[in-house]
Amino acid sequence: MIWGYFLKVVIADCATIFVDTVYNLENGFDGWFLIVGTILFGIQLYCDFGGCTTIAMGAAKMLGIDLIDNFQAPYLSRSNAEFWRRWHISLSTWFRDYLYIPLGGNRKGKGRKYCNVLITFAVSGLWHGAQWNFVFWGLLNGLYQVIGDWLRPVRRALLRVTELDTDTLGHKGAQVFCTWLCVNLAWVFFRADRLMDSFAILRSIFTASNIYILFDGSLFGCGLDEPNFLLLLVYIAILFVADLCKYKGINIRQGIARQSWLCQVLVVAGSVLAILLLGVYGPGFEASDFIYSQF
Secondary structure, three states: OHHHHHHHHHHHHHHHHHHHHHHOHHHOOOOHHHHHHHHHHHHHHHHHHHHHHHHHHHHHHHOOOOOOOOOOOHHHOOOHHHHHHHOOHHHHHHHHHHHHOOOOOOOOOHHHHHHHHHHHHHHHHHHHOOOHHHHHHHHHHHHHHHHHHHOHHHHHHHHHHHOOOOOOHHHHHHHHHHHHHHHHHHHHHHHOOOHHHHHHHHHHHHOOOOHHHHOOOHHHHOOOOHHHHHHHHHHHHHHHHHHHHHHOOOOHHHHHHOOOHHHHHHHHHHHHHHHHHHOOOOOOOOOOOOHHHHO
């Protein structure tokens, strides 16, 4: 539960301030402001959803009930298909079992399979909200999977010709980066208020020319001052390390549980204190509900 509160109150709510500022098109932010805002929205969404389900897991465990871990380091996925096996697992599994498979799944040829994938993702978008931007977000993610499956023979042929070693860190890192890039581009449609706003934001992103704002301190005027923005980067680094451990099968919580009672008490007390000190509170801050409460 402490880890869930850290994800929500410390990381997600801090990123929310920046994201809400730059994604309000009336404020006039463009280019690299929107690029950074989109990246931080991906972090905000992950930590908000992940924090919600992690708190639920902890509360259930206190009652002797084991719930599934809904997020398995999704941003370390090497393909879009793998991403959706690691992101919001309970919902993705539900759509697979009760929509994709009843539609015929992959049992009736490639064309029918691709159609079923697109229908499933379009419905998953519509499930999040009766707006065209959600439907487009779902279709785009479905299209990623269709293109990825369609190009698989081509990729394999290129690997045979070039004799590239797919087990190298560089190759895996490139796959993770490309997947992360595609997922974040799709998040634009999830975050924007309207479909036309999504296209306007993407146009601004792809024509960005103000990269200097990354170095001249302009980012510190988007709701977060310099100390808090830099702290947010530290929080994200902690999240990356924790996800890397999860990806490698290292259970940090079990490792802490094997330590002495004094060590466990110090870790818990220190973690609670850190959340109280670093969480987004205070005058002028509007409490942020869990994003998932609106769906």
